[in-house]
Amino acid sequence: MATKDDVSQSARGLLKKVKQRYMKSADFNGLHISTIWNSREDLEAAAELVTARLVEVVGPSDYMNIHIRPWPTRRKVADQIRELRELSDDDYGVCLYPRAKALKRTKLPKKCEDAPFAKAMARGRSTLELAFFSADVLESYRNDARFRFGMGDFGINFWLSDEAFDGHQPEKDHVGLMHLGFAYDMRQYDPEVPNTPIVRRVAAFYGDLDDLTPEHQQRWASFQVGDDGIDPHPVWYASQMGHWPDGLGPFARLKPGAQSYQRLV
Known part of the structure; x- marks a missing residue:
């Protein structure tokens, strides 16, 4: 089973941002990414984290408000990665959420x-x-x-x-x-x-x-x-x-x- 130490440095950096956003936001919100604000390298790092089952993607096909994770993902890893790679400047983007194994040793907020x-x-x-x-x-x-x-x-x-x-x-x-x-x-x-x-x-x-x-x-x-x-x-x-x-x-x-x-x- 892959861990955060098994992914690239850029993926580890992105995972840190995902976890910080999740823990510090008011309602355990996801990290919003899009082609307008993020590079293709960021999207590939996100795909790497999805493959390692450290994060999951919430997009418009999952729920109307992507800034909350409504339920554990109901989509296959391949479908989540495809959505990341097919994002364009015309899309609002998706949100990334840490999965339970990525949060296991994370310090809890007050x-x-x-x-x-x-x-x-x-x-x-x-x-x-x-x-x-x-x-x-x-x-x-x-x-x-x-x-x-x-x-x-x-x-x-x-x-x-x-x-x-x-x-x-x-x-x-x-x-x-x-x-x-x-x-x-x-x-x-x-x-x-x-x-x-x-x-x-x-x-x-x-x-x-x-x-x-x-x-x-x-x-x-x-x-x-x-x-x-x-x-x-x-x-x-x-x-x-x-x-x-x-x-x-x-x-x-x-x-x-x-x-x-x-x-x-």
Whole structure:
């Protein structure tokens, strides 16, 4: 398996820039490269790093916003290298992201101290990768009058209310999550056996969890469950990817005003 010591000096120099950009940016962003700002030597160094599986490319074909890595690359090495070599001055460019093995011994930034999800991002997790939790994680927010808490058929959101925010609440509680969803744990379910359970879980993106304060990240980490056998609610996940449902869920239909709302969607 190739390491950073197995690549050329120009590739090592580029890898250092990629890692610095990733660690020092606000949201673990990638290093933007294009033919306008970078030489062909830079592009070949990037191709060398991709071949060594030290970096990966995020381009327009991967995600609309190349400045975040949505998920571990879904493309073959050859496809990523081809995109690098076919870049022209008419293209916006691509972003380079360090892979987990390139980050293994990298010193963590201070913001990752006591912040498990920020640490996971610093070690190579992607912004739209999912983490799953026991539903109990929501109780303290639902029962805390300082927070506005909403739950629908497919998702959940909560945030510190304006009144509480203006009331000089501790900085550690200046938190909110707007893109939480439901997921289903099917590990105990057997369609051939009556009454076997389907367990509802909570799903959250690593990139959102990273925005929580360290105290709340630690709390969420204590409720995290393994992801084997768990799938996000398909309607919620589709909506997060920009595919909006064309109607209301069964519980939303029972709320006052739901019928008039439905006529608008």
